Amino acid sequence: MVILEGRGITKEFGGLRAVSEVDFTLNQGEILGLIGPNGAGKTTIINMISGTYPPTSGRVIFKGEDITGKKPYKIGRMGISRTYQIVKPFPGMTVRENVSVGAMFGARGKELSAKEAIQRADETLEFVGLSEMADRRADDLNVASRKRLEMAKALAMGPEVILFDEVMAGLNFSEIDKAVELILKVRDKGISILVIEHVMRAIKNVCDRVFVLHHGTKIAEGTVDEVLSNDEVIKAYLGRRYKELVQ
Ligand SMILES: Nc1ncnc2c1ncn2[C@@H]1O[C@H](COP(=O)(O)OP(=O)(O)OP(=O)(O)O)[C@@H](O)[C@H]1O
Numbered sequence: 104m105v106i107l108e109g110r111g112i113t114k115e116f117g118g119l120r121a122v123s124e125v126d127f128t129l130n131q132g133e134i135l136g137l138i139g140p141n142g143a144g145k146t147t148i149i150n151m152i153s154g155t156y157p158p159t160s161g162r163v164i165f166k167g168e169d170i171t172g173k174k175p176y177k178i179g180r181m182g183i184s185r186t187y188q189i190v191k192p193f194p195g196m197t198v199r200e201n202v203s204v205g206a207m208f209g210a211r212g213k214e215l216s217a218k219e220a221i222q223r224a225d226e227t228l229e230f231v232g233l234s235e236m237a238d239r240r241a242d243d244l245n246v247a248s249r250k251r252l253e254m255a256k257a258l259a260m261g262p263e264v265i266l267f268d269e270v271m272a273g274l275n276f277s278e279i280d281k282a283v284e285l286i287l288k289v290r291d292k293g294i295s296i297l298v299i300e301h302v303m304r305a306i307k308n309v310c311d312r313v314f315v316l317h318h319g320t321k322i323a324e325g326t327v328d329e330v331l332s333n334d335e336v337i338k339a340y341l342g343r344r345y346k347e348l349v350q
């Protein structure tokens with residue numbers, strides 16, 4: 104069953120067509136990868152789904168309902184949450200407080216008291232392995248923990264679909280492997296996932312399917328193996344990464 108769908112989604116910034124008529128489908132319980140070179144339009148796709156920018160044209164459909172152009176808080180409440188490529192913790196607040204804010208703004212946030220939001224935050228911190236950091240200030244965390252906090256904020260919203268934007272950038276190999284485990288654990292909760300990542304080791308280990316953007320246009324889609332052996336993808340994107348992929 105398809106849970107999230109983009110139909111011909113297009114975004115123009117002034118004269119620049121950042122994303123051009125992209126179709127994609129995310130199935131219930133699936134992990135769909137989105138890869139492509141810098142500036143290909145990947146984050147813009149997440150921004151269009153999450154309501155940060157309305158698409159210039161095209162439709163975004165969530166559980167059969169047209170959500171195109173809805174405000175971010177509405178889309179959050181409907182059950183789609185996201186992380187930010189440039190992590191944005193509330194700097195003066197503790198890790199627990201940061202995640203509580205996520206809980207308050209999430210799918211069931213309306214019914215949550217402050218106490219319940221804190222409880223949800225603690226459960227989420229446990230889930231992502233950040234419990235020990237709960238009372239630390241968010242701006243004291245290292246990169247790996249900040250990325251985890253970013254994931255926790257999105258998870259605390261209780262989403263059905265989550266959009267991860269480069270949650271592994273800047274991590275070392277062992278941190279990447281832990282992040283891969285966490286993403287698989289998120290899927291095991293029944294959450295469907297769109298994941299943007301440059302880290303091929305992660306793409307290979309988490310994605311059921313992948314689609315590739317280049318200059319805003321979808322140039323390939325399929326299983327990871329299919330996409331990684333596609334000549335156009337190798338030429339446009341993989342280049343020297345190719346060796347890392349096939350080993
Ligand atoms: N708010 C904006 N205003 C104007 N141009 C923008 C805006 N956001 C993105 N762009 C442009 O749209 C294009 C796609 O950007 P986007 O951030 O979606 O790429 P990306 O694939 O996420 O790249 P990266 O891998 O570097 O994160 C780029 O040329 C970028 O400069």
Ligand SMILES: [Mg+2]
Nearest residue numbers: 145146147188
């Ligand atoms: Mg990006």
